[in-house]
Amino acid sequence: MTALLCGDTVLSAAELSDKIAAQAMDHVAGMTVPIRHPDRVTALISALAVHDAGGVPLVGDDRWDDTYWAGLRHRVESAAPVPGLGWGTFTSGSTGAPRMIVRTAASWAASYPAVERLTGLTADDVVYLPSPLVSSVTMFSVAHARALGATVLLPRTHTVSAADLAHATVLHGTPYALRDILETGAAHRLRVALIGGARLDPDLRARAEAAGIRVVSYYGAAELSFVAVDPDGAGLRPFEGVELRVDDGVLWVRSPYFAAGYLAATDGPGRGKDDSGTAGGPGRLETAVGYPGVTDGPFRRDDNGWGTVGDLVDPATDGPLRLRGRSDGAILTAAATVVPEDVEAALLGIDGIADAVVFALPHERAGELVAALIETEPGRRPPTAAELRSQAGTLLTGTHRPRRWFWTDKLPRTATGKPAREQIRHAAIEGRMTRIG
Template sequence: MTGLVCGDTVLTDDDLRERIAAAGAAGVDTPGRAVPIRATDRVDALVTALAVRAAGGVPLVGDDRWDGAYWAALKDRVDAAAPAPGMAWGTFTSGSTGTPRVVLRTEESWSASFPAVERLTGLTAADVVYLPSPLVSSVTMFSVAHARACGATVVLPRTHSVSAADLANATVLHGTPYALRDILERIESGSAHRLRVALVGGARLDPRLRARAEAAGIAVVSYYGAAELSFVATDADGSGLRPFDGVEIRVVDGVLWVRSGYFAGGYLGDVDGPFRRTADGWGTVGDLAADGPIPLRLRGRGDGAILTAAATVVPEDVEAALLGIDGIADAVVFALPHERAGDLVAAVIEPAAGRRPPTAGELRARVGTLLTGTHRPRRWFWVDRLPRTAAGKPAREQIRQGAIEGRVARVV
């Protein structure tokens, strides 16, 4: 039985077990010790991670694209942290707004959700699971653990981009909307594929992307979750997010609270973060949601709100409206400092493939029908492709700084 495929490397389950055994303790000197791992060879990185786990340590895979000095500082921080007994997996947060934290979790916090994911996707040992996000992503490491538990084959990308060759055998995708978009562009250009279902998370899913996938014969299960909370809500048919099996949801003063058995254990070291828990088991990462019945309507992160003209603007609300404009593939909205007006609502747009960016006049005309005055962007910028984190989310702080420092083109 094939266990792992990455480019020309094909390992059977027995091959993979032998390589894990050969790696030995892989740097684990104490149970619960977090071991930072970074390698350009993805097979080597994954084998090391699985060896660390087998030895009772906590594998923590970094991104091989990170700057060496940046990685060295993260590694020093991880190495200095005390062991975390009982923890099994560690992942970096996306780092979309700054330095990533390390989220620790038990084996059971992931494995308890495996049956529900299998019901949603139909995943079995006969499937071939394509994981285009890098190993630094919790999306990928979760599905590696899941595939090994159920006996499915894992396909890792040979590069940092989607490959037509990888699509030829994969039957299940677990990735971000951006990976799904890249895959659909290849399929629509004639690449053969066997994908039957896509499990998509990490960012909002444009309904148009779901429709394109379904037209290609791919069922889509989108979900909302967080590294600290794991799965929270899913949408299997486009009708809206509903609580994942075993999850309770409530909204208090506009903030989403969740209770389930899938929570992470916390952060590595003496690090503060958005994850908060109550004595009776409810937890939050500060995400905002609309009051009212299911389906769940998310409104972004409370700490990213823009205060302007005596109004509170949630960037994700504006971004959702901008995606309704023809010619915009994606957008990031942020607070742009202004000497006299305080913060202005600004947006960086990514034009649809092969399209020119709309003019400022066109954008103003369109948003005038979609957004109230306080929520309309006052400054517009554009890039061919928005920079993204390893998890596929827009690199918000990088995008914002690029606009503030004049490194991003203005829309005229």
Template sequence: MPGRVVPILDDDRVAALTTALAVRAAGGVPLIGDDRWNGDYWAGLRATVAAADPAPGMAWATFSSGSTGTPRVIVRTDESWSASYPGVERLLDLTADDVVYLPSPLVSSVTMFSVVHARTVGASVLLPRTHTVSDSDLEHATVLHGTPYALRSVLERIEAGTAHRLRVALVGGARLDAGLRSRSEAAGIRLIAYYGAAELSFVAVDPDGRGLRPFDGVETRVDEGLLWVRSPYFAAGYLGTASGPFRRDPEGWGTVGDLVGGDPADPLRFRGRRDGAILTAAATVIPEDVEAALQRLDGIEDVVVFGLPNPRAGALVAAVIETGPGGRPPSARELRRRAGALLSGTHLPRRWFWTERLPRTATGKPARDRIRHDAIEGTVSRVV
């Protein structure tokens, strides 16, 4: 039935993609899940999708990539993606000779966008055989589109001596540390960072390390720290009766609740989601502000900051740091000393935890709910 969303799950990625393209060719709306999901969980998602009315005029559906809660189904027209193709092609110098490497799973809107885009250009698509980057993939890929986590995995292999053909990487995420850019350049890879959201698509781009600025065709405005966007790239919304952070006003402006600002010279410096702030004593702490500072410390590859419940303060600022395989963190006293040179007292973590690798969502984002739960339940190591 035209407009009917069709859930697809297959541990063979090529088979899943082939099915999705066939569904689309027949007028349906393909929705690929993550083959790592629990069977009962997937059955529940399928039931929710089956109960929803068809989505006339829609071409593609993806799950939200947020790090909390049950994923919502986001539906969109074909034009909401294709309108951005010229801008992406200019950034990447993309041609039919390229091989686009997509290390994020097909459940990610990042991957499905690039699959559809590459087909229109005539470029080849390279999907990993497993859920990890492989040396053999890097022998063929010329373009990478993925997350900072995926790029870090690629760079680790290149720095270990793996030969590669990558010339450019398009990396999503509002937070990209300068170290990744310098490492990419040392490997001969031009790095283009961007910020987007599954609901908004491309919003801002940083092709040279000088900061994010609006992507082609995008207007931005900031109201009391809240970023509003207007562009032709918006998704239509959520399937069925699901609600989420995406909202629009009558003038065509939309937001997903991102907070920006704090520096007049860098107005699109992201400070996290409005609903993610930590209220501790008399202060309001944006986790991303603290995370950006802590990522500058030696020995910390990534970090998640959250509010640890506390009866007196309401919440304590806490951090779970990722050290990488075989790494161990400094003492809590040393971490406080180093962080104290970068953060005010209200923003300094009062509790520290660590792990070699943070658990992540299917799209490579830190799984914030699980990380916070593990810290509260004591199943992640405490730094003393």
């Protein structure tokens, strides 16, 4: 049985196991190991070797700047051992530097049966994972496929290829990967797509299903894993085994799929710092989440098992879950609080806009201005500022309308496919983006 496909590389389960075992003896249980390599097969084998040795692999993106990676690597290598954990991933970093999330192997494995029921996944499937290994989407499905005996299919490069589509039967990826697959026009064997990481446009779902691909979309977070699922286009409902509640517009979750928390770097014997720079000893960290060297950070939990990462939702209690973005990404402008995702959803109603990212620009009097970078549909000219203002005026209140407009033919994205909001913001401030009007 083939266990791994990547370009010309074909490894059986026995061959993959032998390669993993040859490296596993080099690792120590409980240690968190940073991994980054331009060859995905090499990086994956290294990650699985660390995991099988009882360590925690943290895979970086080979496209990251070397200096940037050196800083992350130092943070990982300075962390105290975390026995009992099995997987680590970086957050997307869409609004800043990524955090290092660690979890038990059981926290992922607990959701495997539900995913199999939703998708019909079996050992006979070839699971296509176009997102890079830095993505929790990909590493989750690598672990799942390996446990089930399904084949993992990794792209050789950072693009979808027709050759890959000739083998894949199941896709787990982002809406952008699904769009790329459809736009290749290539023949495929895909029967189902598990789509997360960003909002799925209903039109994209319809296009996929017209192409014979059943779409199961979901909302989750690297800290929470699966939270809600939409298997039929009727809207997000709680994922199997998950309870939801809304407090003051903030979503709280209770489930068996939570991560342990964020990896804490150490400053010396008995001391540590979490990702927000807060110092504390191992006793405090163990009390917080049950593992020395792991801290809650922005992932908050109460004594009754409920947790939140600050996601905002429509407070309506009936009907599907409607997400409104992350509370820590809100824009404060002229005494109003603007959630970027609210504005982005409205801008997609403007003819010719394929995607949009809304962000804050500093302003002396207002504090912050609402700005938007739009991506136009292929072959469409960028709209004028007057056209944008006119159409946005019919969709948004005055406080929520963008005051600065920028254009691109392709939005910058993080390794996990999310818009690189902080990168976009800095580029706008530094004058490195095309201004409209």
